[in-house]
Amino acid sequence: MPTENPLPAAPEPVSERLLTPAMVEEIRAFFPRYPNRLAVTLPALHVVNEHLRYVPLQAVVEVAELLELHPSQVQDTLSFYGLFKQDAPGGEVRAWVCRSISCALRGGEELLDHLCEKAQIHPGETTADGKLTLEYAECLGACEYAPCMLANQTLHKSVSKEQADAFLKSL
Amino acid sequence: MPPFEPVLLANVGQEGSHTLRFYEQTGGYQSLRRVLKEQSPVQFTDIVKNSNLRGRGGAGFPTGLKWTFLPKDHPGPIYFCLNADESEPGTFNNRILMEDDPHQVIEGLILSCYATRATTAYIYLRFEYPLAYQRLQLAINECYEAGHLGKNIHGSEFSLDIYLHRGAAAYICGEETGLIESLEGKRAWPRIKPPFPAVEGLFRKPTVVNNVETAACVKQIADRGVEWFKSIGVPADPNNPRDAGSYGPKLYCLSGHIERPGCYEAPLGITVNQLIDEYGGGMWKGRKPKAAIPGGISMGLLKADEFHCPLDFNGPGKFGCLGLGTAAVVVMDETVSMIDTLHNSCRFFAHESCGQCTPCREGTNWALKMMNRIKAGKGRLKDLDLLLEIGDNIGIMPGTTICGLADGAAWPIKNAIRKWRGEFEEFIKRTNPQGYQEESAVPALELIGIH
Ligand SMILES: Cc1cc2nc3c(=O)[nH]c(=O)nc-3n(C[C@H](O)[C@H](O)[C@H](O)COP(=O)(O)O)c2cc1C
Ligand code: SF4
Ligand code: FES
Numbered sequence: 001m002p003t004e005n006p007l008p009a010a011p012e013p014v015s016e017r018l019l020t021p022a023m024v025e026e027i028r029a030f031f032p033r034y035p036n037r038l039a040v041t042l043p044a045l046h047v048v049n050e051h052l053r054y055v056p057l058q059a060v061v062e063v064a065e066l067l068e069l070h071p072s073q074v075q076d077t078l079s080f081y082g083l084f085k086q087d088a089p090g091g092e093v094r095a096w097v098c099r100s101i102s103c104a105l106r107g108g109e110e111l112l113d114h115l116c117e118k119a120q121i122h123p124g125e126t127t128a129d130g131k132l133t134l135e136y137a138e139c140l141g142a143c144e145y146a147p148c149m150l151a152n153q154t155l156h157k158s159v160s161k162e163q164a165d166a167f168l169k170s171l
Numbered sequence: 172m173p174p175f176e177p178v179l180l181a182n183v184g185q186e187g188s189h190t191l192r193f194y195e196q197t198g199g200y201q202s203l204r205r206v207l208k209e210q211s212p213v214q215f216t217d218i219v220k221n222s223n224l225r226g227r228g229g230a231g232f233p234t235g236l237k238w239t240f241l242p243k244d245h246p247g248p249i250y251f252c253l254n255a256d257e258s259e260p261g262t263f264n265n266r267i268l269m270e271d272d273p274h275q276v277i278e279g280l281i282l283s284c285y286a287t288r289a290t291t292a293y294i295y296l297r298f299e300y301p302l303a304y305q306r307l308q309l310a311i312n313e314c315y316e317a318g319h320l321g322k323n324i325h326g327s328e329f330s331l332d333i334y335l336h337r338g339a340a341a342y343i344c345g346e347e348t349g350l351i352e353s354l355e356g357k358r359a360w361p362r363i364k365p366p367f368p369a370v371e372g373l374f375r376k377p378t379v380v381n382n383v384e385t386a387a388c389v390k391q392i393a394d395r396g397v398e399w400f401k402s403i404g405v406p407a408d409p410n411n412p413r414d415a416g417s418y419g420p421k422l423y424c425l426s427g428h429i430e431r432p433g434c435y436e437a438p439l440g441i442t443v444n445q446l447i448d449e450y451g452g453g454m455w456k457g458r459k460p461k462a463a464i465p466g467g468i469s470m471g472l473l474k475a476d477e478f479h480c481p482l483d484f485n486g487p488g489k490f491g492c493l494g495l496g497t498a499a500v501v502v503m504d505e506t507v508s509m510i511d512t513l514h515n516s517c518r519f520f521a522h523e524s525c526g527q528c529t530p531c532r533e534g535t536n537w538a539l540k541m542m543n544r545i546k547a548g549k550g551r552l553k554d555l556d557l558l559l560e561i562g563d564n565i566g567i568m569p570g571t572t573i574c575g576l577a578d579g580a581a582w583p584i585k586n587a588i589r590k591w592r593g594e595f596e597e598f599i600k601r602t603n604p605q606g607y608q609e610e611s612a613v614p615a616l617e618l619i620g621i622h
Contacts, residue, residue, distance in 0.1 A: 039354060099518075106427075139519075
């Protein structure tokens with residue numbers, strides 16, 4: 001990608017860096033997989049998001065520096081995708097409750113309402129103790145287990161109200 | 172009908188089926204070794220071409236033919252993208268293959284790369300599949316160790332690297348040029364075609380994009396041959412020279428109001444009724460059916476008296492639906508309101524429109540606003556005509572948009588209102604007795620973002 005940059009220079013990064021040397025190494029490991037650095041944008045954002053549970057602007061600047069891009073390029077890409085929060089870190093558990101058709105037919109929307117009511121948050125919000133973020137999702141590709149929910153790496157299948165309550169208790 | 176012996180799903184559900192050891196015990200990677208030794212890329216392409224395999228990702232384009240669109244004698248690199256973005260509501264067959272039989276997918280992918288002379292392949296995997304991610308990564312690592320991947324595979328001249336690339340929760344990344352843009356590190360904005368990816372795709376190089384199940388079929392064709400593949404399914408219509416037929420086994424995803432939701436392998440062309448009764452254990456709680464989505468939400472809707480519809484590439488089109496799509500059948504029983512169904516569909520597409528084309532961005536969002544209003548008891552009969560106007564005018568078929576997402580958004584609108592107009596009218600009249608005949612402009616209820 002262009003190393004020449006017609007856009008104004010990136011803001012000076014603040015002295016304390018968000019990307020640890022380990023994260024930088026993780027991101028660099030992706031470089032040989034692609035013919036240019038721009039293509040490392042999503043992998044890099046995933047690395048940051050896994051460690052920080054969000055990608056604040058400061059991290060965008062640092063990723064851009066590493067990828068030899070302008071921060072606006074990284075921000076442009078980031079802002080397209082639903083995954084990366086920027087204002088505050090997500091909860092320790094980020095749970096996506098499916099609201100698409102197969103789940104809706106088996107009580108998916110009621111499940112999300114139930115969870116939100118019990119956790120006292122709206123979809124997209126994080127509980128005050130920082131333990132849980134609840135979000136709606138479009139089809140999670142697990143429609144045979146409707147209604148379903150993906151909580152971090154774990155798929156919760158055919159979730160009943162009781163199972164939802166047990167899930168909240170387990171946090 | 173005799174039960175069909177599963178081939179694509181043969182290993183699925185068995186203990187340890189995702190490991191190389193298991194896969195090789197069932198004859199895995201024998202075809203790869205043989206094809207590398209005995210066949211040229213052109214010869215193997217011809218085999219796939221002669222099988223009439225059609226892409227399983229939704230469009231049903233003949234796979235071998237797509238491969239021949241690559242420029243001849245290109246200096247390279249040629250890229251291969253395996254489309255594992257699977258996000259069409261109702262669809263989960265790719266997930267099952269990747270979780271339970273990743274090596275079948277990878278062997279198919281390696282064979283496909285050999286045929287197309289691709290030396291780098293990316294598997295574009297949707298973010299929401301963490302188990303598939305782990306299992307694929309493990310399988311790829313095992314392949315490098317066993318010499319199925321890397322430099323000079325099994326002593327041949329052919330070298331290949333496969334990389335896993337994770338998406339970030341956007342349906343449009345499944346559209347092949349949206350996928351390419353996303354892989355390049357940009358917004359997943361589909362490209363105007365031509366140029367087609369085969370000519371100018373990923374990193375501006377010739378590129379093939381194929382679905383996960385397509386790759387699995389390639390592996391089975393390598394194992395079992397063209398005659399086997401063509402002995403299954405629905406032959407090409409002799410009166411239509413452009414029909415490529417619907418050959419081979421297909422993974423049908425069955426969900427919704429069904430006793431045993433799941434992924435079932437059957438010959439292309441079984442009917443919705445057969446799928447429900449012979450595979451799905453009948454309707455949930457023995458209720459009466461009302462409607463079904465024939466192949467993912469984009470394909471539109473079948474009425475219960477249309478369930479004799481054969482699920483081959485030509486079937487759903489004969490019943491006013493868009494096509495076979497992903498063969499994901501979502502069944503709805505008589506308790507379901509078509510207003511809720513259409514609202515759910517409109518909400519999905521308004522959320523997932525990438526926003527590039529005005530007819531799609533505005534059309535999907537206005538359709539949702541109208542459905543919100545109807546659901547809230549403020550609908551007017553005129554809204555139905557306005558919705559149909561949107562449905563008839565957005566998409567690559569009417570020629571107003573860049574990609575097919577808009578056609579997929581349009582079809583449920585057209586089918587729901589044309590097939591259940593009485594129900595919509597009755598609902599609007601009942602819930603808005605004072606205002607259902609009103610025709611003046613309405614202020615929007617709420618602003619809805621693009622994503
Ligand atoms: C909006 C939209 C979403 C799509 N999503 C997917 C998808 O998730 N997976 C997929 O394989 N194909 C998807 N497709 C179809 C691809 O564009 C492409 O046709 C397909 O990946 C080609 O592979 P095949 O020939 O093996 O079917 C989508 C198409 C559109 C218009
Ligand atoms: S049709 Fe819709 S999703 Fe496709 S490119 Fe246009 S705006 Fe984006
Ligand atoms: S509709 Fe919920 S997982 Fe597919």
